Amino acid sequence: xxxxxxxxxxxxxxxxxxxxxxxxxxxxxxxxxxxxxxxxxxxxxxxxxxxxxxxxxxxxxxxxxxxxxxxxxxxxxxxxxxxxxxxxxx
Amino acid sequence: xxxxxxxxxxxxxxxxxxxxxxxxxxxxxxxxxxxxxxxxxxxxxxxxxxxxxxxxxxxxxxxxxxxxxxxxxxxxxxxxxxxxxxxxxxxxxxxxxxxxxxxxxxxxxxxxxxxxxxxxxxxxxxxxxxxxxxxxxxxxxxxxxxxxxxxx
Numbered sequence: 345x346x347x348x349x350x351x352x353x354x355x356x357x358x359x360x361x362x363x364x365x366x367x368x369x370x371x372x373x374x375x376x377x378x379x380x381x382x383x384x385x386x387x388x389x390x391x392x393x394x395x396x397x398x399x400x401x402x403x404x405x406x407x408x409x410x411x412x413x414x415x416x417x418x419x420x421x422x423x424x425x426x427x428x429x430x431x432x433x434x
Numbered sequence: 435x436x437x438x439x440x441x442x443x444x445x446x447x448x449x450x451x452x453x454x455x456x457x458x459x460x461x462x463x464x465x466x467x468x469x470x471x472x473x474x475x476x477x478x479x480x481x482x483x484x485x486x487x488x489x490x491x492x493x494x495x496x497x498x499x500x501x502x503x504x505x506x507x508x509x510x511x512x513x514x515x516x517x518x519x520x521x522x523x524x525x526x527x528x529x530x531x532x533x534x535x536x537x538x539x540x541x542x543x544x545x546x547x548x549x550x551x552x553x554x555x556x557x558x559x560x561x562x563x564x565x566x567x568x569x570x571x572x573x574x575x576x577x578x579x580x581x582x583x584x585x586x
Binding site: 353355356358359360361362363364365366367368369371372 | 461466467468469470471507508509511512517521524525526528530533534536537540
């Protein structure tokens with residue numbers, strides 16, 4: 345006789361990976377030449393990270409992975425993220 | 435610094451920086467990514483593993499402190515393809531949704547049932563206090579631990 349399906353709880357297909365530690369989350373990804381990015385934001389909420397000051401340049405992992413500064417960000421991308429509609433320092 | 439430890443029955447000798455946390459040794463060096471980092475502030479319990487029989491948040495322990503210990507992680511719980519009763523019970527009782535807290539929940543529950551094989555509902559809730567789940571509301575996790583306690 346067929347098992348009752350409607351109205352009964354079913355065992356989820358995704359659970360075996362999740363309960364054995366085999367599931368992969370974003371933090372588990374390892375890709376060739378993968379690098380980590382840290383973003384320094386203004387320390388106080390109403391202030392802005394000043395373009396006149398840039399953090400000490402961290403040692404790049406390789407020559408092909410330089411550290412980025414606000415002055416090197418694409419303007420359009422920076423303005424799209426700006427909560428003050430264009431009045432952010434460029 | 436060179437340390438030796440056993441993880442899930444397998445011996446390892448590794449070179450680690452003195453400042454490396456145990457959870458990063460497990461995840462980044464030994465590639466055991468089942469142990470998750472949920473908060474970075476030792477509140478959430480997602481990184482819980484068993485060190486020498488005790489449940490410990492592996493983000494509160496330096497890797498060098500684990501020198502000479504025997505560690506059990508979520509990857510070592512199933513034996514010969516057979517799920518541990520706790521894993522079965524979490525599956526049966528919908529004790530997870532996104533599953534991120536689950537490895538830590540299961541390891542803490544494992545320690546709880548080792549020390550108290552027949553816990554009351556209150557004792558289960560108290561035992562899991564150091565583990566945060568944002569999906570389930572805990573009811574089904576408690577049911578899962580109750581079912582596992584009966585089966586173990």
